[in-house]
Amino acid sequence: MRAADLAVKDVSWAPGKSGQPVLHSTSFTVAAGGVLGVLGPNGAGKSTLLRLLYRFQPPQTGSIHVGGHNIWSLSARAAARRIAAVLQEQTPSFGLTVLEIVRLGRTPHRAAFSSSSRKDEQIIDRVLDRLSLRPLAHRDVGTLSGGERQRVMVARALAQEPQVLVLDEPTNHLDIRHQLEIVSLIRGLNMTIVVSLHDLNMADGICDEVLVLKDGYPQGFGPPNTVLTDYLVSKTFRVDAQRERLTPSGAAHFSFALPN
Incomplete structure (x- = not known):
């Protein structure tokens, strides 16, 4: 099955009908075969967004379409042919x-x-x-x-064989060699990928676009080299961030320090 585009429009989620929103209205699109990195500090709403994408829970507002199909209009089996997820929480074997x-x-x-x-x-x-x-x-x-x-x-x-693959911190628990193997795998897959990451340098290297969340609010969406500015990263993660370009590869490298 070929990769499909992912269109997310105005999705939000809160626990219960009157709970405080964990994810506020969020919209983005990922082209078929594209890699989207979801970034943000702990508690930013990353895992909540991913749960909506792999149909663990329905959004309270908005819609999610894969290849033009609303995932909540599909049967669970049909949705599972289109979306797969790899989670941090590993279930008993x-x-x-x-x-x-x-x-x-x-x-x-x-x-x-x-x-x-x-x-x-x-x-x-x-x-x-x-x-x-x-x-x-x-x-x-x-x-x-x-x-x-x-x-x-x-x-x-x-x-x-999904059209969209959702990965929640896929390199957790992996040694350096297997981290590199997973990164190489992500780059080579013929499917649309949404991946939650903490490593901004990795996101810059493998993602076509990034979505940055803080306190459940989107802070920026677009190519990493335009979204991940020193100011936005510093404000989002409450650190002093500085981005440099490594030569001769041209790869980005962030350095961080606690603010004075």
Whole structure:
């Protein structure tokens, strides 16, 4: 399934009917195949926004469209063919192996009670190889390290073949090598990606656009090199931020200090 555009218009969310909004009216679009980074300090509303995108909870206002389809007008199975998520919270493995967890990604594409098809197994094989999980295929997921488990969750999402992939801090728990592998993977995927990040330098390197949140309010949206100014980063994260360009690569590097 090919990547699809993501259109979010005026979405907001608050706990209960009269609770204080956690996310205020937010709008943005991501072109098919684009990578959007969602940035902000703890409590900014990043995880709330992601929950709306992967259909964990409906927005109280506004709409979310993937490829022109309102995700809340689709069945749960149809939505799962379009959107997959990799979360920070890793659920118990219940004794399942890596292979069995990755196979779960094919569930939205199968009829009820049917077994894996040859196509399913081919997709699973490719994903295992792509994330270097073949040697771990028959290991109980509960015996893996945090980084290995994270790679398994990414593999399960890729096996789902979504049009939009939502990643919540995907490099958490990963060592430097596997962080680089995930970054390289994100750049090479043929799908629209929304990724929550704390690392501004990583966001500058892999994202086509960024959305910056603070206290549930959007602070800026657009290409990283225009949105991530010293002023906006300093104001949003309550630090003194300075952005420099590294030569000869031209990559951006932020340095931070506590304000006087």
